[in-house]
Amino acid sequence: MPNVQVKGFQPLSKGNQTVELVRKRVLDNNTTAIFKGDACDLQTGGDVIVTATADGEVYSVQWGGASYMSGSERLERKYLPAATRYTGTGVDPADASYVYLVDDMVNTKFVASVDEAIALTDLGLNYNMVLGTGDTGTGLSGHELDATNRGTTATNPWRVVDFVIGDPKSAVDDADAKVVCLLNSARREPALEIGGSLGT
Helix, strand or coil: CCCCCCCCCEEEEECCECCCEEEEEECCCCCCCECECCEEEECCCCCEEECCCCCCCECEEEEEEEEEEECCEEEEECCECCCCCCCCCCCCCCCCCEEEEECCCCCCEEEEEECCCCCHHHCCCEEEEEEECCCCCCCECEEEEEEEEEECCCCCCEEEEEECCCCCCCCCCCCCCEEEEEECCECCCHHHCCCCCCCC
16 A cells, blocks of 8 residues: 655654744735645745745744634634735734744754655655645645755755654655654754854
């Protein structure tokens, strides 16, 4: 029986800490849906969008759902529908759209699928993404890891560190096997940067 693709990037653990979420405002002219499990990018103004670059830096992952206005009502859903634009300005506009992202991606492990079969020797390599379309029925992402061009390229956004072993729904030698991955190319927390309290 073939594997069923993991829906996007699903937080697994963060060492001995709790994986926490943070609310981020979506770009006011955003036209693309942001599904639960989608990789997201940070814009220069501090807003977020779903990533449109399969091989670029990822800011975080939408995991806590979305909050947006529909007419005069604020809705909380698993995903942000496409074209939920707003006109408010300032830091916290009343009509803004928000998504809840994994906070502090450093050392946060995720479970995801790889689109093709990989081998034990492919652990520790860096992977790009397949930016599949999310499901409006379930609200879940269509993103997964791309086995094509996996390697040591430092800018590939994800690193596969292990297979999910013992899951009866995941045949590790087949396409769409469940793997454990870390964000490889990402913005880092300020304390870890040069000049930060933990930097060198």
